[in-house]
Structure formats: structure tokens, C-alpha cells
Amino acid sequence: MTASTLVTGGAGYIGAHTVRALRAADRPVVVLDTLELSTADAVLGADLVVGDIADEALVESVCRDHDVDTIVHFAAYKNVGESMAEPSKYFRNNVDGTVHLLDAAARAGVGQLVFSSSCSVYGTPDHVPVDESQRIAPESVYAETKAIVERVLHWYGVVHGLRSVSLRYFNAAGASFDSRIGEDWTYALNLIPVAIRALLTDGPPLQVFGTDYPTPDGTCVRDYIHVDDLAGAHIAAIDHLAGGGETTAVNVGTGVGSSVKQVLDGIEAVAGRPVPHELAPRRAGDPSSTYADTARAGTVLGWEPRYGLDEILDTAFRWHQQQYATTG
Numbered sequence: 001m002t003a004s005t006l007v008t009g010g011a012g013y014i015g016a017h018t019v020r021a022l023r024a025a026d027r028p029v030v031v032l033d034t035l036e037l038s039t040a041d042a043v044l045g046a047d048l049v050v051g052d053i054a055d056e057a058l059v060e061s062v063c064r065d066h067d068v069d070t071i072v073h074f075a076a077y078k079n080v081g082e083s084m085a086e087p088s089k090y091f092r093n094n095v096d097g098t099v100h101l102l103d104a105a106a107r108a109g110v111g112q113l114v115f116s117s118s119c120s121v122y123g124t125p126d127h128v129p130v131d132e133s134q135r136i137a138p139e140s141v142y143a144e145t146k147a148i149v150e151r152v153l154h155w156y157g158v159v160h161g162l163r164s165v166s167l168r169y170f171n172a173a174g175a176s177f178d179s180r181i182g183e184d185w186t187y188a189l190n191l192i193p194v195a196i197r198a199l200l201t202d203g204p205p206l207q208v209f210g211t212d213y214p215t216p217d218g219t220c221v222r223d224y225i226h227v228d229d230l231a232g233a234h235i236a237a238i239d240h241l242a243g244g245g246e247t248t249a250v251n252v253g254t255g256v257g258s259s260v261k262q263v264l265d266g267i268e269a270v271a272g273r274p275v276p277h278e279l280a281p282r283r284a285g286d287p288s289s290t291y292a293d294t295a296r297a298g299t300v301l302g303w304e305p306r307y308g309l310d311e312i313l314d315t316a317f318r319w320h321q322q323q324y325a326t327t328g
């Protein structure tokens with residue numbers, strides 16, 4: 001049997017795009033997802049086991065039954081605000097759940113793992129672009145769970161020989177170019193889906209948090225990375241590990257910062273009408289500007305992004321427009 005990749009959280013936004021990319025590359029895949037924050041149709045017919053990463057017996061049997069040699073680990077909660085209101089929910093699922101997953105994987109002989117980390121592990125960066133040598137200084141419970149799991153992975157490498165790549169994503173955005181899968185705005189709190197929802201529905205206007213930052217137009221600057229580029233970075237990370245590559249952490253961004261105002265202008269250009277929005281005060285804990293130094297992704301993984309903000313906004317808008325027309 002050809003070895004498979006187990007994708008935890010593979011029915012979620014980034015997971016579904018990665019599952020699709022793996023299958024397009026003829027790599028056998030099995031998805032494990034509770035479907036708490038997603039729906040089964042997002043896996044587009046891939047093998048799906050509905051269950052929890054913390055269920056060690058289930059994880060071990062899935063790994064053995066599918067001859068899993070690599071895990072791509074997306075499953076987690078990701079709402080920063082919620083993590084500050086309910087820290088235990090985040091430590092239990094993101095940290096404790098991962099430890100259960102790793103123990104089961106070790107028993108089943110899985111030797112490689114790609115982890116969904118986040119640029120939020122850097123907190124407010126000392127300087128931009130942010131490279132991987134900057135200090136780890138999480139500013140939320142959510143970010144802390146990512147930093148802790150990176151350390152847990154280091155020690156599972158020392159003790160069990162597990163080799164891993166922690167991909168520190170910047171802001172995942174966009175949808176598939178054929179509009180089959182995208183970021184469901186029922187669950188999403190990120191700028192682009194929320195702005196498009198404000199434009200397409202009678203819902204509340206978008207809140208622009210802070211217009212007095214020390215950035216060219218006063219609004220926050222972020223690095224938006226197309227979800228299909230992110231999917232490609234996972235395949236590059238799997239190949240790094242399959243080639244005997246060492247445990248490492250790598251930024252996954254474009255290296256280009258875009259302001260909230262630039263994003264809104266871009267959505268308005270694609271849609272041909274304004275995004276209803278209100279100017280609001282700064283939000284606590286939002287760094288004014290962060291974008292990636294992507295050199296390491298190129299040298300270590302041989303990966304570089306193909307798309308920019310135009311493709312992100314075009315694919316996101318078309319996806320949301322189609323979803324809204326179908327489901328309201």
C-alpha cells in the first residue's frame with residue numbers, strides 16, 4: 001500500500017484546499033475532522049473520518065489502517081478573541097489535543113508532521129519584515145498555544161524521532177480559482193470575508209479598527225497569502241521531510257504588506273461598489289504592521305508564492321458571491 005497523509009482539520013478552510021492539492025498531486029489522503037467548524041462537502045469526496053484528534057485509539061487505528069507516514073495538522077481553534085475569554089478551551093484543544101495526537105502517531109510509527117503555526121507567535125514584531133530568528137512573544141492565548149506546540153514538537157523530535165515543519169502562516173485568504181471551496185463566513189472573522197459580507201448582505205457594516213497607525217494610510221498592514229499558495233507550502237514541507245529534512249519553522253507569507261484601506265479599495269474595485277464600513281478606535285493587541293521575510297521558505301522548502309492581493313480578492317469575491325446567491 002502507498003503511504004498516506006493524515007490531514008487533521010482537513011474539512012476546514014486551509015485544510016480543504018490542501019487536501020485538494022494533495023489529491024491533485026496523486027498523494028493518498030485521509031482526513032480527520034470533528035466537523036465542528038466545517039462541513040463534510042469541503043473535502044470533495046476524500047476519505048473522511050469524523051472524530052477528534054484527542055481520541056488516541058481512533059488516531060492510532062486510522063494511522064495503521066491507512067499506512068500513514070505523515071500528518072498535516074490543521075485541527076485547532078483559531079479565534080483570538082475567544083481564546084482570551086475561554087483560555088482552557090484553547091489549551092485543551094490546541095495543546096492537549098495535539099499531545100494526544102502525537103502520542104497516538106508515535107505508537108503507530110508516524111515519523112513526519114507539518115504543523116499549522118502562526119505569525120502571531122512573534123507578537124508585535126521588533127522590525128518588519130519578520131524573519132524566523134525574531135523572538136517568540138505571543139500576545140494572546142491562541143498565539144501561546146501555537147508557540148507551545150512548536151516546543152512540544154521539538155521535544156517529540158528529541159524523544160520519539162518525529163521530524164516536523166512548523167509553518168508560521170501570515171493571513172490566509174482567497175478561495176479556489178474555480179470557486180468550489182473557500183472560507184465560510186459563518187465561521188470566519190477575518191477582514192476579507194467580513195468586508196465582503198458587509199458588501200453583499202444587509203448585515204452590519206465592517207468596523208475598521210484604527211486609522212491613526214504609523215503606516216502610510218493610517219490603517220493596519222498585514223501579509224495576505226493565497227490559500228492555494230499555502231496548500232503548496234504544505235506539499236513543499238512534506239517533501240522536505242520525506243527527503244530527510246530536519247525539524248524547522250518557516251514563515252509562509254508573500255513578503256508584501258497590504259493595509260486595511262488597500263484591501264477595501266481592492267474589494268470595491270472587484271465588486272464595483274463600496275464596502276459599507278465604520279471607522280472605529282484601535283483594537284488592543286493589534287500590531288500596526290506585520291509582513292513576512294520569506295527567504296527561509298525559499299532556501300529550505302524551495303517554495304515561493306505565486307499570487308498576490310489581486311488574485312486573493314478576485315477569488316474570494318467570486319466565491320462569496322456564488323455562495324450568497326446559492327444559500328443566502
Ligand SMILES: NC(=O)c1ccc[n+]([C@@H]2O[C@H](COP(=O)([O-])OP(=O)(O)OC[C@H]3O[C@@H](n4cnc5c(N)ncnc54)[C@H](O)[C@@H]3O)[C@@H](O)[C@H]2O)c1
Pocket residue numbers: 008009010011012013014015032033034035036037038051052053054073074075076077078093097116117118119168169170171172173187
Ligand atoms: N486562517 C488563518 O489565517 C490562519 C493563520 C495562522 C494559522 N492558522 C491555523 O491553521 C489551521 C487551520 O486554519 P483554518 O483557517 O483552516 O481553520 P478552520 O477553523 O477552518 O479549520 C479547522 C478545522 O479543524 C477542525 N477541528 C477543530 N478541532 C478539532 C479536533 N479536536 N479534532 C478534529 N478536528 C478539529 C474544525 O472542525 C475545522 O474543520 C488552524 O490550526 C489555525 O490556527 C490559520
